[in-house]
Amino acid sequence: MSRRIVFSSLAALALTATALTTTAQAQDGNADCRNLDDPSVTGWTDHEQLTQQLALIEASSAGRVQVDVIGESHRGREIYAARVGTGDRVLLITSEIHGNEKTGTEALLAMLRTLGSSDSPEAQALREGVTIVAVPKFNPDGAELNRRQNDFPWDEVTQVFPQFQGFDPPYYYSNGARGFDLNRDFNADLAYEPQPADIPTDQTQPGLYLTNESRALRDPYVDLRAEFGEVDGYVDLHHMGPCSQQNDTDQYVTVALDFPPLGSEALGNPRYADWPLLDQDKSRRYALAAALGLQEHAGQGNADASPFFGGVSRYTHQQIADGYSFDRDFAGQARSAFGLNGTGTVLFEVRGQSDDWGQKQLGQLVQVVLAGVFGIAERMADGSIDTLNGDDFYDLPKYW
Numbered sequence: 585m586s587r588r589i590v591f592s593s594l595a596a597l598a599l600t601a602t603a604l605t606t607t608a609q610a611q612d613g614n615a616d617c618r619n620l621d622d623p624s625v626t627g628w629t630d631h632e633q634l635t636q637q638l639a640l641i642e643a644s645s646a647g648r649v650q651v652d653v654i655g656e657s658h659r660g661r662e663i664y665a666a667r668v669g670t671g672d673r674v675l676l677i678t679s680e681i682h683g684n685e686k687t688g689t690e691a692l693l694a695m696l697r698t699l700g701s702s703d704s705p706e707a708q709a710l711r712e713g714v715t716i717v718a719v720p721k722f723n724p725d726g727a728e729l730n731r732r733q734n735d736f737p738w739d740e741v742t743q744v745f746p747q748f749q750g751f752d753p754p755y756y757y758s759n760g761a762r763g764f765d766l767n768r769d770f771n772a773d774l775a776y777e778p779q780p781a782d783i784p785t786d787q788t789q790p791g792l793y794l795t796n797e798s799r800a801l802r803d804p805y806v807d808l809r810a811e812f813g814e815v816d817g818y819v820d821l822h823h824m825g826p827c828s829q830q831n832d833t834d835q836y837v838t839v840a841l842d843f844p845p846l847g848s849e850a851l852g853n854p855r856y857a858d859w860p861l862l863d864q865d866k867s868r869r870y871a872l873a874a875a876l877g878l879q880e881h882a883g884q885g886n887a888d889a890s891p892f893f894g895g896v897s898r899y900t901h902q903q904i905a906d907g908y909s910f911d912r913d914f915a916g917q918a919r920s921a922f923g924l925n926g927t928g929t930v931l932f933e934v935r936g937q938s939d940d941w942g943q944k945q946l947g948q949l950v951q952v953v954l955a956g957v958f959g960i961a962e963r964m965a966d967g968s969i970d971t972l973n974g975d976d977f978y979d980l981p982k983y984w
């Protein structure tokens with residue numbers, strides 16, 4: 585048994601350490617497509633429970649897990665970051681940047697419990713090889729409301745930033761929700777301060793760092809860069825729709841992975857010529873590592889035996905070079921801002937929004953996230969992530 589396959593058992597260990605139950609149906613990687621209209625979110629960890637659970641994890645970790653408050657949401661809820669491991673490579677992970685996309689939060693708690701408590705050689709090797717900083721609930725106000733946006737009405741924005749009085753909000757503010765899509769509020773200029781002249785009107789323009797939340801993540805990113813020289817990896821955990829199928833098959837997408845869309849790849853990302861640290865191949869290697877983790881987990885290295893791997897896909901990433909009429913380009917996403925600063929960034933999109941489908945499949949979806957995250961972390965720990973062929977990422981099926 586290879587070291588890596590032993591490592592992958594960490595994902596299974598992390599799951600058994602949770603109180604989650606998984607039904608036979610939930611183990612089926614190709615369960616039916618349904619919009620279940622499941623507005624209850626009682627199965628998910630809310631902010632108060634998160635506070636309690638992180639304190640327990642830290643207290644029982646014998647110093648392995650350190651929990652910090654990295655900022656406060658606009659409504660005054662703590663934004664936590666938990667750090668585990670002493671390795672000289674750093675993996676930053678966030679969940680619930682969109683407050684109705686909750687699976688990653690459960691997966692990160694399971695991961696922290698395992699890495700905080702396990703004395704197994706695999707856990708020790710991971711802790712020695714990697715430093716993981718996990719932000720399990722990045723948008724606590726949106727999470728409490730079970731919605732995508734945070735809770736920051738424009739008239740309160742203009743009180744905090746008087747220079748914006750008389751201006752219309754940026755495109756990523758929702759008049760209905762009276763809050764922001766936090767995953768458009770980032771800017772690769774890590775010292776940027778909000779200016780009305782820069783109000784973006786579309787997704788190709790960077791965000792303004794208007795929110796407490798985006799600034800709360802920028803600060804530790806900057807600190808980690810100073811401490812380690814660079815932040816090697818960043819994983820951003822999301823949900824997508826429950827009914828997407830891979831092209832020309834009846835296989836539903838279990839999880840879709842992506843590197844940051846930053847304009848035309850074939851043309852060398854000309855919009856971002858001023859960002860020499862951008863390394864899209866690195867991001868593809870990190871995304872591929874997640875896919876390999878999913879292949880190994882439950883399949884013991886045999887993809888056909890994994891209930892998840894058949895549904896692992898590439899996330900929608902339209903490029904003119906591929907025959908599309910436009911380039912997907914999201915300059916204000918956290919993954920874009922960090923990618924432009926040299927971090928290998930990976931987007932996870934698991935099946936189903938938590939408010940219409942996800943809770944019924946919670947066990948399966950948590951396993952998917954764990955397997956992918958451990959797939960990255962274990963390959964960072966043993967260095968093998970550096971020698972993957974990033975082009976192999978394109979072998980994953982697409983669904984659009």
Ligand SMILES: [Zn+2]
Nearest residue numbers: 682685822823
């Ligand atoms: Zn999302």
